[in-house]
Amino acid sequence: MPFLIGEAMTGGYGAADILHDCTIAVDKGQIAVIVGPNGAGKSTAMKAVFGMLNLRKGRVVLDGTDITGLSPQDRVAQGMAFVPQxxxxxxxxxxxxxxxxxxxxxxxxxxxxxxxxxxxxxxxxxxxxxxxxxxxxxxxxxxxxxxxxxxxPKLLMLDEPTAGVSPIVMDELFDRIIEVARTGISILMVEQNARQALEIADKGYVLVQGANRYTDTGEALLADPEVRRTFLGG
Amino acid sequence: MDFLNGLIALANYVLIPATSYGAQLALGALGVTLVYGILRFSNFAHGDTMAFGTMITILFTWLFQSWGISLGPLPTALLALPLGIIGTALFVLGTDRVVYRFYRRAKAAPVILVIVSMGVMFVMNGLTRFIIGTGEQNFADGSRFLITAGKFKMATGMEEGLAVRTTQVITVVTAVIVVALLFWFLNKTRTGKSMRAFSDNEDLALLSGINPERVVMVTWIIVAGLATIAGVLYGLDKSFKPFTYFQLLLPIFASAVVGGLGNPLGAIGGGFIVAYSEVAVTYAWKKVLGYWLPSALVPDGLAQLMGTDYKYAVSFVILIIVLLFKPTGLFKGKSV
Incomplete structure (x- = not known):
C-alpha cells in the first residue's frame, strides 16, 4: 500500500467529468510527477487528491486512512501540504x-x-x-x-513549481525538492517541464484526457521510445 | 511680528481644527478600510455605526452624570466610551450574524454587499433617531479650554489669540494611542497577522488553516471600536446629530479611497489630506493675508474660496483627482 493513493478517481468541476478512473500514488519519501499535454487534467488530478474537487467515484487514502470525505483544511491537519501554481x-x-x-x-x-x-x-x-x-x-x-x-507535512504537493522561472532557477528548485524528499516527505508534483521533472521522479504518471496513459518509474518513462516520441518531443 | 501673528491666526483657525478633524476622519477611514480589506466591500453603514456608538456612549454619559460621576477636567464621555464600544460591537456582530453572514456564505458579489450595507445603514439610522431623537446633543463636559485666547495673549503679548480646546487635544492623543495599538495588533500579534494574511490572499489563508469566521468576528469588533471612538471624538469636538454623522460618510470614504482602500496607513494619510483641504478651502484667509502681505496687496474680500456649505465638495474633488491619476490611492491600496 503506497503512502498516498488517489484511486480510480472520477469527477470534475461541473456536470462533465474531467478525470476518468485516474489513479495517482506516492510512496514514503519518494517523488511522483504527473506530466501530460495541456488540458490532460494534471492539475485537476492534484486538486482531486487535495479535496478541492468532488469525486463521483474513487477514493483517496493517506497513510492507511480514507480521507475522501475531508475538506482541504482538514487534509492539511492530516499532514498534507499544497502549493498552488x-x-x-x-x-x-x-x-x-x-x-x-x-x-x-x-x-x-x-x-x-x-x-x-x-x-x-x-x-x-x-x-x-x-x-x-x-x-x-x-x-x-x-x-x-x-x-x-x-x-x-508528510506529503507535499506542488502544482507546477517551476512555471515561469529560468532554467537555472528550475534546476535549483528541483535540487531543493530532492532534498525535501530525502527528509522523508513524499512529494507529488505536476510539471510542465516533463523531461527535467521525470529525471528526478521515482514514479511518473503520464495523463491524457483525464486518464492514466503511462505509469512507470521516471527513468523507464524517459527511456520509453513511445513516451519520448509523443510527449517529450523525441 | 506680523508674520508671527499671521502664523498664530493660521494655527488657531486652520491647523489645530483641521488636525483634530483629520484625526477623526482617519479613525473613521481606518474602519472603512479594514472592512474593505478583509470583508471585501464598501461599508455604507459606517457613518451610522459611528452614530450608533456615539449614541450608546451618550446614554451612558448621562447615566454617569446622573450618578454624579465625572472625570474632573476630562469629559465624562471618556468613561462611558468602553461601554459604548462593547454595545456597538455586540450590535455589529449581531448584524453580521443576521445579515452579512448569509451573503458571505452565498459568496455574494461585493456590489451586492454594498447594497446590503445600505440597508443596514437605513436600519441603524432609524434606530439611532428612534432612541435618541433627531436633534442635536451636546455631551461634552469638563473644562472647555486647555489654553484660552485671552490667556495666550496675556502670556505672549501677541495681538492674535490661540485657543486650544480640551476636546481637540483629547482627539489627537486618543487617535495616536488607538492607531499605535491597531498597528501593533496588526503587525505583531498572531490574530492581527492572520487578518492581514486573509486580506492579502483569502484562498491561501484558508489553506493555511486560518479560520475565516474568527477573522471576520475580530474585524467587526475592531471596526466597532474605531467607529465608536471616531464618533465620540467628533461629537465631543463639535456636537452629536444623527444626520451629521450620516453625512460624515462622504469625507470618510473620500479619505479611505484617497489613501488607498485596504491600506491602514493610507486611511490615516487620506484623513488628514481631506481634512486640511476642506478647512483650508473654506477658511476666510483675509486675516492671515492681512498680516503676511504688504497692505496694498491685501484683498478687499474675505479671500474665502468656498462657503462652508460646500465643504463636502472639496473631498469629492480630491477623490476624483486621485482616482483619475492614481486609481489605487496615494498609498498603494487596492483599486476600486
Missing part, C-alpha cells in the same frame, strides 16, 4: 510572516522549523524582513514551498 504567497507580508502563517495551525514552538527552512533556502533568511511580493520569481516559489513545509 499561482497566488501561492502573501505578497504584502514579509518572508518570515509568510512562514509564520504557514504554521498557523501549530501551537508549539515554530522557531526550529523556520530555521530548517532557512537552511534549505538560505536566500530566504537573507530576505526574511522583505515583503514576499518584492522577491524574484524563483525566490517567491521558495517562499511558497517554505510556507507549505511549515506544517511539517
Amino acid at each position: 499561482t497566488s501561492n504567497i502573501f505578497t504584502s507580508m514579509t518572508v518570515e510572516e509568510n512562514l509564520e502563517m504557514g504554521a498557523f495551525l501549530r501551537r508549539d514552538d515554530i522557531r526550529a522549523t523556520i530555521e530548517q527552512i532557512y537552511t534549505l533556502f538560505p536566500i530566504l533568511k537573507e530576505k526574511r524582513r522583505q515583503a514576499a511580493g518584492e522577491l524574484s520569481g524563483g525566490q517567491r516559489q521558495q517562499v511558497a514551498v517554505g510556507r507549505a513545509l511549515m506544517t511539517q
Whole structure:
C-alpha cells in the first residue's frame, strides 16, 4: 500500500467529468510527477487528491486512512501540504510572516522549523524582513514551498513549481525538492517541464484526457521510445 | 511680528481644527478600510455605526452624570466610551450574524454587499433617531479650554489669540494611542497577522488553516471600536446629530479611497489630506493675508474660496483627482 493513493478517481468541476478512473500514488519519501499535454487534467488530478474537487467515484487514502470525505483544511491537519501554481504567497507580508502563517495551525514552538527552512533556502533568511511580493520569481516559489513545509507535512504537493522561472532557477528548485524528499516527505508534483521533472521522479504518471496513459518509474518513462516520441518531443 | 501673528491666526483657525478633524476622519477611514480589506466591500453603514456608538456612549454619559460621576477636567464621555464600544460591537456582530453572514456564505458579489450595507445603514439610522431623537446633543463636559485666547495673549503679548480646546487635544492623543495599538495588533500579534494574511490572499489563508469566521468576528469588533471612538471624538469636538454623522460618510470614504482602500496607513494619510483641504478651502484667509502681505496687496474680500456649505465638495474633488491619476490611492491600496 503506497503512502498516498488517489484511486480510480472520477469527477470534475461541473456536470462533465474531467478525470476518468485516474489513479495517482506516492510512496514514503519518494517523488511522483504527473506530466501530460495541456488540458490532460494534471492539475485537476492534484486538486482531486487535495479535496478541492468532488469525486463521483474513487477514493483517496493517506497513510492507511480514507480521507475522501475531508475538506482541504482538514487534509492539511492530516499532514498534507499544497502549493498552488499561482497566488501561492502573501505578497504584502514579509518572508518570515509568510512562514509564520504557514504554521498557523501549530501551537508549539515554530522557531526550529523556520530555521530548517532557512537552511534549505538560505536566500530566504537573507530576505526574511522583505515583503514576499518584492522577491524574484524563483525566490517567491521558495517562499511558497517554505510556507507549505511549515506544517511539517508528510506529503507535499506542488502544482507546477517551476512555471515561469529560468532554467537555472528550475534546476535549483528541483535540487531543493530532492532534498525535501530525502527528509522523508513524499512529494507529488505536476510539471510542465516533463523531461527535467521525470529525471528526478521515482514514479511518473503520464495523463491524457483525464486518464492514466503511462505509469512507470521516471527513468523507464524517459527511456520509453513511445513516451519520448509523443510527449517529450523525441 | 506680523508674520508671527499671521502664523498664530493660521494655527488657531486652520491647523489645530483641521488636525483634530483629520484625526477623526482617519479613525473613521481606518474602519472603512479594514472592512474593505478583509470583508471585501464598501461599508455604507459606517457613518451610522459611528452614530450608533456615539449614541450608546451618550446614554451612558448621562447615566454617569446622573450618578454624579465625572472625570474632573476630562469629559465624562471618556468613561462611558468602553461601554459604548462593547454595545456597538455586540450590535455589529449581531448584524453580521443576521445579515452579512448569509451573503458571505452565498459568496455574494461585493456590489451586492454594498447594497446590503445600505440597508443596514437605513436600519441603524432609524434606530439611532428612534432612541435618541433627531436633534442635536451636546455631551461634552469638563473644562472647555486647555489654553484660552485671552490667556495666550496675556502670556505672549501677541495681538492674535490661540485657543486650544480640551476636546481637540483629547482627539489627537486618543487617535495616536488607538492607531499605535491597531498597528501593533496588526503587525505583531498572531490574530492581527492572520487578518492581514486573509486580506492579502483569502484562498491561501484558508489553506493555511486560518479560520475565516474568527477573522471576520475580530474585524467587526475592531471596526466597532474605531467607529465608536471616531464618533465620540467628533461629537465631543463639535456636537452629536444623527444626520451629521450620516453625512460624515462622504469625507470618510473620500479619505479611505484617497489613501488607498485596504491600506491602514493610507486611511490615516487620506484623513488628514481631506481634512486640511476642506478647512483650508473654506477658511476666510483675509486675516492671515492681512498680516503676511504688504497692505496694498491685501484683498478687499474675505479671500474665502468656498462657503462652508460646500465643504463636502472639496473631498469629492480630491477623490476624483486621485482616482483619475492614481486609481489605487496615494498609498498603494487596492483599486476600486
